[in-house]
Amino acid sequence: MKKVRAVITLVLLGLTFTIIMALNTGAWDNGLAKTPPMGWNSWNIFHGDINETKIKQIADTMVSSGMKDAGYVYLNLDDNWMANPARDSNGNLRADPTRFPNGIKALSDYVHAKGLKLGIYGCRGTMTCMNVPQSGSKGYEDKDAKTFASWGIDYLKYDNCNIPNGSDMKTDYQKMQTALANCGRPIVFSICAWGYQSWMPATGNLWRTTGDIADKWDNGTEWFKGIINAIDGNAQYTSSAAPGAWNDPDMLEIGNGGCTTEEYRTQMSMWSMMASPLIAGNDIRTMSQTTKDILLNKEVIAIDQDPAGVQGKRVKSANGLEVWVKSLGTNGTTKAVALLNRNSTTSNITVNWSDIGVSGSVTVRDLWAKADKGSFTGSYTASVPSHGTVLLKISTEPPAPVDATKQIEAENYSNQSGIQTETCSEGGEDVGFIENGDYTVYSNVDFGDGVGGFQARVASATSGGNIEI
CATH class of the missing domain: 2.60.40.1180 (Golgi alpha-mannosidase II)
Incomplete structure (x- = not known):
């Protein structure tokens, strides 16, 4: 979506109230992941040891445990779901026939029948990180995206291993972005390239800002990040987060046993404060009540899922x-x-x-x-x-009504979604980073007696847009 810069002016009794809306030019808007994705991923607890039976059990438990009702809807397969070699004679990806005997489409149907969504794993290189022959999507982007769509996939985690010489990371991820956009099915795009780059918000719905998470509090300067290390790494990119575009410090380790209860509460708290994806990674089939209480605290989840999409x-x-x-x-x-x-x-x-x-x-x-x-x-x-x-x-406390005959500052809204205020070059504050579906409401305005009307003027660099009076 092309972003524009717009000006709204309200004239009240000869006085002017101006809002300048500076639109975020950096985010890809495919209409998905308007709040941070929530779900479960197989890697942290199972690594490559996954099969159809385990995944169906996880799907069942996501429903019975209350996780689905709390918002955890994506059930994501990680590496090693493929056959070895991963492609058939026509170059199509195929699931391991022993571990997934009914194929991914049947698994997708099972997951969807539970009211959940199915995610899958791919890689921009020639092989995935587990070195499964022919498993990478390099040169197969369109074919693989259409395969995922035909299986009913809802989410793609796209990794960064086994890269041929001369490959360009940005170009490779953009190729898969285009392939997903043209595959005929809405699929959330999760970039897993282990570090933030400025082109990522225009390419994916979420992108990893750090190395892989470890089930530790502090892992020093190691590539694998402890909880506090991931917090520090992710905190640098606050301005890049917005509805549909999220900084991702990797999955939750809550319940895996390497940290204290307080440390796990900190991970849940700070991921929610940072508007990060909440992707559980524990064995939810056997989780303790303490783990469940952390993952299912709906008031904490509401902080993460706040529709404004502001990263703390x-x-x-x-x-x-x-x-x-x-x-x-x-x-x-x-x-x-x-x-x-x-x-x-x-x-x-x-x-x-x-x-x-x-x-x-x-x-x-x-x-x-x-x-x-x-x-x-x-x-x-x-x-x-x-x-x-x-x-x-x-x-x-509720603010006093704003006098309509005086200047109304941009930050004095009573309700909003998706916006941020920023310093205006003309003085005061303006409203910035507006995209489709974002809005501000100024409902606590006192017009008093004798105000007969006002004028509204909207200017935009492109066609479209609405103002409601």
């Missing part, structure tokens, strides 16, 4: 204690706040309202405690366990 950011860091904030699009005065303790001992962390752009009396809810904490002025302090995160939802 770190606003304060000192001595291993951090404050993060994320604006929530359902209410211009509502935000999520994460208090993250990187240290080895329990510590108090204070969020000052001035650090997160709110003031006055603020109501606080603790999303892990599932408890309202009351109203606070100036700040809020919580005790945070070692490697733990306290996740808060805060709301300011």
